[in-house]
Amino acid sequence: MSDTAYCPALFLSAMASGQGKTTLTAALARYHSHQGRRVVVFKTGPDYLDPQILALASGASVEPLDLWMAGDTFCREQLYRAAREADLILIEGAMGLYDGTPSSADLAVAFDIPVACVINARGMAQTVAAIGLGLARYRPEMRFHGLVANALGSERHRQLIEDSLPDDVRLLAAMPREEHLALPSRHLGLVQPGEAEDPDSLSLDARLDAAADLLEGQALTELPTAVAFEPQEIDTPPRALAGKRIGVARDAAFSFIYAANTRLLEAMGAELCWFSPLADTSLPEALDALWLPGGYPELHAAALGANQSMCEAIRHLDARGLPILAECGGMLYLQQTLTDQDGICHPMAGVLPGHGEMRTKRGCQGMQSAPLAEGEIRGHAHHHSRSHDTLEPIAYGRRASHPAPGEAIFRRGRLTASYLHLFFPSNPAAVAALLSRDAITTPSVHVERYQHAE
Incomplete structure (x- = not known):
């Protein structure tokens, strides 16, 4: 019997940063969690803040996936473990789909995971189709699942976009412009869950629930086809910190x-x-x-x-x-x-x-x-x-x-x-x-304690 694990999986990326992919990924995770499914979410690249939101939305911890920082073996092992226990795997990308080396597209191709791309459609209509077509065709080996049009102003706005798309590029979801559902942020990124919230605004949980409700009946909520994840052996780390x-x-x-x-x-x-x-x-x-x-x-x-x-x-x-x-x-x-x-x-x-x-x-x-x-x-x-x-x-x-x-x-x-x-x-x-006492040290002339300036 093969040890291959099969699980529906979807990679959520965007045309650029600031398109709303974290909100969308969190909303989709919350939607499927409400359906009784076990959802495991990963975040591409280095990030401490988005994973906290995604963990709140899905009810499970969120790990980083990055082919450079974490390595191919770590990524494969994490995905295989998730596939054995989850009903759905979601991966949120970083920046734009093709930005960086390695990019979100590189990761999606490496594991043959279908990609849904978010585009903030404020200030454009048919141009969304042109951008979406470029995203879909830029790398033929990548499985392009479809587009999500975000920040739409009306039903007519959605219709203009959908009518402009070629038959093989689906509009998976059309998200209305709902400023009150935006996730709060500051200089390093999103505000962490558990911090004091504005009493005059919706709570973070309420925002996630409301965003999930907006997905009801849209094609994005359909489970994608299962992806095959192969087992990955990793080296057992040395017990070098035993008793420390x-x-x-x-x-x-x-x-x-x-x-x-x-x-x-x-x-x-x-x-x-x-x-x-x-x-x-x-x-x-x-x-x-x-x-x-x-x-x-x-x-x-x-x-x-x-x-x-x-x-x-x-x-x-x-x-x-x-x-x-x-x-x-x-x-x-x-x-x-x-x-x-x-x-x-x-x-x-x-x-x-x-x-x-x-x-x-x-x-x-x-x-x-x-x-x-x-x-x-x-x-x-x-x-x-x-x-x-x-x-x-x-x-x-x-x-x-x-x-x-x-x-x-x-x-x-x-x-x-x-x-x-x-x-x-x-x-x-x-x-x-x-982290060991007997590790290599670097001498320095600075040996005194340094007090703050008066």
Whole structure:
């Protein structure tokens, strides 16, 4: 008997960013969940925010799929596992269908998954058909399932689009212009579920339900044909962290955590000890290492700076020479100060020299790997801040598709910090070494603790 798993699957992409594909994917997941189906959703590329919305919509955790950052083997293994337990697999793309290397189209072709493309039709009608035709025919080997026209102003608007399409390009859904259903966002992307909501607006759950209701009776809700997913053997990670207690910051300020990262640490034997730099006054006991992931420290800078008991606990752990990994927001927290979007400067932990400042217009994002002494670990950058008066970098991130140096990587003793968000499964052995006391260290002349500027 074959171990091949079969499951209906659909890849939801768009002509560009900002077309409404996250709202549509979440609405479709919520629709099928209401029909009693088990829906597993994946998000293409690096993203911490969209997956939280998609998880709320589907009722199941959402994993990243990326052929560069996560690798072909990881993607195949995740899809096979999902196909064995789900009634429907949905994958939300990133940017436009053909943008990036690898692109959403590359991923869809690699796994022979049919693609539905979203186009925001505001300000055009028949042109939607021309764009849709180009998307459908650009790569003949890709299975094009059809179009979704979003932000329509009227039934006549829908009819003009549908009448312009060739017979072999279906209009799967026509979504009306409903501004009150748009998902709330800010500088790094969508607002996270669980945060305080505007009492004068629909709740996030209510928006998802309403968007799902708009799909009722439309062709998009028909289950696509089943896709074959083959089993994939993956290497068992080394038990290199057996018996190690790793403190992991997790709260409203530090929430950019891939489940694949925590699963890997546990598979390597680590015990994860969660704590909140916002609410707790001390670290968990008997830690062997500390991981400060990214998030939104700029939104909680006053509370983080006021919690000097936690700052002192982290300074003490660092002084003992325990491994610390600080990613993006975690690095900003360890520096001397952080200036928020209102221009207010707040004291931070003062473990590292440096001052973080939020920027309103320019940001940095993209795939990069960290060339560390322990080994190269793939990941990405996504931030709207800058740091100055820092340590001298030990290295710079290597961009996936550009020769220019990427994010600076700082190290002092066993502390490693950078704007990079690392995807641990890309190099388990390097991650284990990074979080081990006996790993490679980089000497530095900066040995004192750094206090915030008065």
